[in-house]
Structures are given as structure tokens and as C-alpha cells.
Amino acid sequence: MDKKIKVLLVDDEPDFIQSMAFWLNSKGYETIVAYEGGKGIELVKKEKPDIIFLDFNMPAMDGIEALKKIREFDKEVPAIIISAYLDQKKIGKFEKHGVSGVFYKGEDFEKSLVLLESVLKRHKKR
Amino acid sequence: MDPLILSVYIVTALASLVVAAFLFYVSTKSYYRRSAKRKKEERERRRKMHAMRAGAGSLAIKNIVYDEIKEFVKSEEERKEISYTVSEVFKRELENQLNTKNKELTDKYKKIIEGKTYDEKQAIKKYKKILSAKKETDAVIRSVAQGLVVVDPDGKVVMMNPAAEKLLGDKKENKIGKSVLEGLKEEQLVSLSKDSQVGEEKEIEVFGSQEETKKILRASNAIIENKDGQTVGMVSVLSDITKQKELDQLKANFLSSVTHELRTPLIAMDKSISLLLGKQAGPVSQTQEQFLSIASRNLKRLTTLINDLLDVSKMEAGKMRVEFKPVLIEEVIDETIANLKDWAKTKSITIKKEVEKEIPKVDMDFDRIVQVLSNLIGNAIKFTPEEGKIVVGARLEGANLRVNVKDSGTGIPKENIENIFNKFYQGGGRSPTDINGTGLGLSIVKEIIKMHKGKVWAESKKGQGANFIFTLPAKT
Structure with a gap:
């Protein structure tokens, strides 16, 4: 297996994101974690992740705002929005910000993996 | 005077009186049988009788008698005597009758007046009673906290109480006789319009003229019918439900945020348990797996319950x-x-x-x-x-x-x-x-x-x- 895929996880809920990181590690991914948007942006610049998971609901800066800032310097890195609760109206607005997918926190981690792999596959083709 | 002559006189006088009375009787009795030419005289006689009744006195009677007995009594003296006596008798009799009649009439009128006074008193009493009942009803309507608007079948305002004035932000004087919708903004007239569904409760928003605050009113309408079942108008009871609406909103927001907040820790717990059960964190014994399964299953239940609550709050808010x-x-x-x-x-x-x-x-x-x-x-x-x-x-x-x-x-x-x-x-x-x-x-x-x-x-x-x-x- 070539170089490990680097996944950046940005979420203000450490209890959730640590489990997710642990799980992705167990599946052979490299993970880096940020607990707020600003730190996430910094890590994108510094660590150049292959894909980002961004929590939508964060207190200081929400996932979409953080993504807008990321897009200012990186238009390529695929981003998946994660949330405990999302309504369809909000999801509709994500596309124009270059969101590649949405993962609902209540779903099995398996689903996030399926999503992650399909997003990466699509991305490579371009 | 010689007593004999005196007695002769008396006897003659009495006899004359009797004769005169008899003659008078005959003459009266024959009245109906008189021919047409005498009718005129008869009318004259009646006129005289009326004049006599009206107080012309015994003179009139005396003259009448004197005239009437001319044919039968030749002596003028006698005629005078007879007519005088008859008139006196008549006068007394007439006076008696008059007195009786007077008394009867006085009694009758007294009774009528008494009756009238009683009726009048009763009417005043009734009027006062109705007036006080009306005042009471008016006071009740005035002091009811709910707005009360009564409209006629054309939707024109017939009555409204101060609470309604306050709620609709308009004076009664400006509304009476006009359509209740006049001067109201479009948003607020929905429920008060003529075609409002009766028995149905509607909510209307009112923007006050003085205060900029928005009010939400609930209007429940009822048709007013008369005895024959004809529609004579409609009464709307308006209540200010702004506070209630605010509370409802607060409740909905609270429910929504609480359920969101509850979900986050549940998900974290669920994920941790899944990791343990998935053995990514190392081997798990059969007993450990059994207990972890119980924890996981119950977490899922809890999540479902919270999701249900969230759905219901969305359903209630019409946001599903x-x-x-x-x-x-x-x-x-x-x-x-x-x-x-x-x-x-x-x-x-x-x-x-x-x-x-x-x-x-x-x-x-x-x-x-x-x-x-x-x-x-x-x-x-x-x-x-x-x-x-x-x-x-x-x-x-x-x-x-x-x-x-x-x-x-x-x-x-x-x-x-x-x-x-x-x-x-x-x-x-x-x-x-x-x-x-x-x-x-x-x-x-x-x-x-x-x-x-x-x-x-x-x-x-x-x-x-x-x-x-x-x-x-x-x-x-």
C-alpha cells in the first residue's frame, strides 16, 4: 500500500471525533484532528490533507464558513460535512461551496468510509 | 181664607196635577206616533230638553208643559199651575238623577284614573328594570377582557366593546355602521370577514397604530339567529394570544435545541460502544460483548425517542x-x-x-x-x-x-x-x-x-x- 491517505477531522465535539479518528486509524487511514474551524484551516495549509471532514455546527466558526476560508487558498481538497442533524434545505446550499458529501453522525462509521472512498475516487478522476 | 175654599183649591190643584201628569204622559207616549210634520217640533223639543239638561232649569220645562197642555187645559191659571208643579217634580227628579249619574261617573273616572296610574307605575317600573338589565349587560360586555364585535348580516359593525377597540386599535365611533374590515390591513381581516367559517377559530395578526408591536388575535365566531332561525348577524370574540404564541414558539425552540443537544452526547456514546463491539479497540469477551450490546440497544432506543420528539416538534411547527x-x-x-x-x-x-x-x-x-x-x-x-x-x-x-x-x-x-x-x-x-x-x-x-x-x-x-x-x- 502506498502512502497512507491523510484525513483531517474538524469538530468541536472531541468525544465524537476521537472515536471517528480511532476508527479511521483502524481502517488504515492517517488522521489529524482540529477542535475548531480556525485550527482546521491552519492544518489544511500545514498538513495538506487528502480529504477533510468538517462539522457543520461549531460555535466560533461553522463548517461552511471554515470551508469558504479554505477555498480561498485551496480549491481542490475534497470536503465532507458532518453533522448530528441536518435538514434538506441546508444541504441544498452546501453544493456551491464545494461540498462533496454529507455524513450524518448517527449513521454507522462504515457509511462514512463508503462516502470517503467514493469522493476520493471521483476526485482522482478529474 | 175659608177652609172650604182652601180645600177646594187643594183638591183642584192635586186633580190638575194628576191630569197634567196624565196628559204629559199621553203626549210623550204619542210621540212615536206623530206624523212627519211634527218631527221638526220634536227636534225642537229635544233641543229644549238638552237645553234643560244643560242647566236651563225648570223654566224650560214649565214652558214646554205649558205649551203642551194648551189644547186640554183652557184656563191659563190652571195651565200655569200645572206646568209649574210638573216642572218642580221634574226638577227634583232630574236633580236626583243627575246626582246619581254624577256620582257614578265620578266613581268610574276615579277607577279609570286609578287604573291608569297603576299601569303607568307598572310601565315605569318595567322600564327601569329593563334599563338596569341593559346597563348590567352593557357593563358586562364592556368589562369582558375579550374583544366583542357584533356585525350585521352585511358585515357592518353594530356593536363593539372597549376591549375590541383596544385589540383592533380603533374607536367604536369609527367602526359602527361600517364594515369591520374597513381600515384594517390585509393581514388582519381574514378572520373577521363575512365569509368566516362559523365555529372555527382563526388567528389574525394586527399591527397597532400607536405601538409598533404586532398582536396575534384569535377570533371565534358565532352566528346570531332570531326566533325564526334567520341570520341577523355574527358575534366575534377576539382574544389576544400574542403571549401564548410567544410561549409556543419558546417551547418549540426549547424542544428543538434540547433534542439537538441531547443527540450529540448520545452519538458519541454510541460510536464508542460500536468501536468496542467492532473489536477495533481490541478483543472483547463474550460477556463483555453481551453487556455492550445492551448498552448499544438502549442507546438506539433513546436516540429514536429523541428523534421522535424532534419530529413532533417539527410537525407542530409545520416545519417537517x-x-x-x-x-x-x-x-x-x-x-x-x-x-x-x-x-x-x-x-x-x-x-x-x-x-x-x-x-x-x-x-x-x-x-x-x-x-x-x-x-x-x-x-x-x-x-x-x-x-x-x-x-x-x-x-x-x-x-x-x-x-x-x-x-x-x-x-x-x-x-x-x-x-x-x-x-x-x-x-x-x-x-x-x-x-x-x-x-x-x-x-x-x-x-x-x-x-x-x-x-x-x-x-x-x-x-x-x-x-x-x-x-x-x-x-x-
Whole structure:
């Protein structure tokens, strides 16, 4: 297996994101974690992740705002929005910000993996 | 005078009186038999009689008698005597009669006046009573906290109380005789219009002229009918429900934020347990796995309950959304059964699928119909004893897709079958064989199916299980 895929996880809920990181590690991914948007942006610049998971609901800066800032310097890195609760109206607005997918926190981690792999596959083709 | 002569005189006088009286009697008696030419004289005589009655006195009578007896009594002296005596008798008699008549009349009028006075007193009394009753009613209407507006059949204001003035931000003087809608902004006139549904309660928003604050009023209307059942107007009772609406909103927001906040820790717990159960964090003994499974299952239950609460709060706020896409019902059924089969297995319940072949795709919200089926199949599992059987069927029926979930449980008593789709109604008299719910599941099912323009109902015979059916319109 070539170089490990680097996944950046940005979420203000450490209890959730640590489990997710642990799980992705167990599946052979490299993970880096940020607990707020600003730190996430910094890590994108510094660590150049292959894909980002961004929590939508964060207190200081929400996932979409953080993504807008990321897009200012990186238009390529695929981003998946994660949330405990999302309504369809909000999801509709994500596309124009270059969101590649949405993962609902209540779903099995398996689903996030399926999503992650399909997003990466699509991305490579371009 | 010689006594003899005196007595002769007296006798003569008396005799004359008798004769005169007799003659007078005859003359009166013959009155009706008189010929036409005498009618004139008769009228004259009547006039004289009237004059006499009117107080002309005995002179008139004396003259009349004197005239009348001319033919029979030749001596003038005698005639004078007779006429005098007769007139005196008459006078006395007349006076007597007059007095009696007078007394009678006085009594009569006295009685009438007394009666009139009594009637008048009664009328005043009645008037006062009505006036005070009216004042009382007016006072009651004035002091009622609710706004009261009475309109005639044309929608014109007949009456409104101060509370209504305050609520509508307008004076009575400006409204009476005008349509209640005049001067009101479009937003607020909906409910007060003539064609308002009677008995229905409507909410209207009013923007006050003085204060910029918005008011929300509830108007309940009732038709006023007269004795013959004709509509004579409508009365609207207005109450200010702004506070209540604010509280409702506060409640909805609270419920929504609480459920969101509750979900976050639940998800974190669920994920941690999944990691342990998935053995990513190292080997787990059989006993440890058993307890972790219990924790996981109950977390899922809790999550479902919270999701139900959230759905209900959305339903109440009218914020529940459905997104239609063409979907194969079999995929929905497969997904739902896959989610629930572990639970069914714990009770050794078999879930059988009976789906008609070649059912085309039907427009629906995939996730919401999964939720509906999860509720129905979940209920079936709850109310079916161990080793039971559940059948999930789907077929086309006319222009509809018909899906049903039939169980081999205890069934629902007839009297409860209508209520089971109501909020917080639990079990419909059945006792679940394992866990309880919130009593929200079926009310959510009903709402989701309603949003799909479908129907949902239950059929059951006691002891023969329950059958829940829903239909969705299928384009063919």
C-alpha cells in the first residue's frame, strides 16, 4: 500500500471525533484532528490533507464558513460535512461551496468510509 | 181664607196635577206616533230638553208643559199651575238623577284614573328594570377582557366593546355602521370577514397604530339567529394570544435545541460502544460483548425517542419537510427489515416479505417512508409474542401503492382503533411484550403519510393480530 491517505477531522465535539479518528486509524487511514474551524484551516495549509471532514455546527466558526476560508487558498481538497442533524434545505446550499458529501453522525462509521472512498475516487478522476 | 175654599183649591190643584201628569204622559207616549210634520217640533223639543239638561232649569220645562197642555187645559191659571208643579217634580227628579249619574261617573273616572296610574307605575317600573338589565349587560360586555364585535348580516359593525377597540386599535365611533374590515390591513381581516367559517377559530395578526408591536388575535365566531332561525348577524370574540404564541414558539425552540443537544452526547456514546463491539479497540469477551450490546440497544432506543420528539416538534411547527424521489418500495422494505432484524431475532420473530412483482417506482421520501415502516414493523415486534410472525406486504391497488404490516400479536380492541394514531396514545389497550415507546410513533406515521397525500389505518380482530395499512398515490 502506498502512502497512507491523510484525513483531517474538524469538530468541536472531541468525544465524537476521537472515536471517528480511532476508527479511521483502524481502517488504515492517517488522521489529524482540529477542535475548531480556525485550527482546521491552519492544518489544511500545514498538513495538506487528502480529504477533510468538517462539522457543520461549531460555535466560533461553522463548517461552511471554515470551508469558504479554505477555498480561498485551496480549491481542490475534497470536503465532507458532518453533522448530528441536518435538514434538506441546508444541504441544498452546501453544493456551491464545494461540498462533496454529507455524513450524518448517527449513521454507522462504515457509511462514512463508503462516502470517503467514493469522493476520493471521483476526485482522482478529474 | 175659608177652609172650604182652601180645600177646594187643594183638591183642584192635586186633580190638575194628576191630569197634567196624565196628559204629559199621553203626549210623550204619542210621540212615536206623530206624523212627519211634527218631527221638526220634536227636534225642537229635544233641543229644549238638552237645553234643560244643560242647566236651563225648570223654566224650560214649565214652558214646554205649558205649551203642551194648551189644547186640554183652557184656563191659563190652571195651565200655569200645572206646568209649574210638573216642572218642580221634574226638577227634583232630574236633580236626583243627575246626582246619581254624577256620582257614578265620578266613581268610574276615579277607577279609570286609578287604573291608569297603576299601569303607568307598572310601565315605569318595567322600564327601569329593563334599563338596569341593559346597563348590567352593557357593563358586562364592556368589562369582558375579550374583544366583542357584533356585525350585521352585511358585515357592518353594530356593536363593539372597549376591549375590541383596544385589540383592533380603533374607536367604536369609527367602526359602527361600517364594515369591520374597513381600515384594517390585509393581514388582519381574514378572520373577521363575512365569509368566516362559523365555529372555527382563526388567528389574525394586527399591527397597532400607536405601538409598533404586532398582536396575534384569535377570533371565534358565532352566528346570531332570531326566533325564526334567520341570520341577523355574527358575534366575534377576539382574544389576544400574542403571549401564548410567544410561549409556543419558546417551547418549540426549547424542544428543538434540547433534542439537538441531547443527540450529540448520545452519538458519541454510541460510536464508542460500536468501536468496542467492532473489536477495533481490541478483543472483547463474550460477556463483555453481551453487556455492550445492551448498552448499544438502549442507546438506539433513546436516540429514536429523541428523534421522535424532534419530529413532533417539527410537525407542530409545520416545519417537517418531505423530499419526493421515485423509489422502489421493495428497497424501502428491505432497508427497514435489515435495520430491525436483529431486534426481531432476540424474540425469535420471523419477518416475511410479500411484495408483488413489477411494482413501478413511486414518488416518496425514502428516509421518511423507512421511518414509517420502522415504526410499523417496530410496533409489530413490540406487540408480538416470541416465535411470532410479521408479514410486510406491498401491492398496487388501483391508483395507489398499498403497503401493510401484519403481526400475529394480541390485536387492538375495537374501541381503541380510532385513537391509536393520536399523539401520546400508547398501545391501544395492548401491552407490549417488551419495551414501551413515547406514544409518538404512530402520530408521526400519520403525519408523514398525510404529507405524501396517502392514507393510513389499522384493522384488527382481538386475538388475531393487527394489520396496519398505508397507501401512497402511485403515478401510472
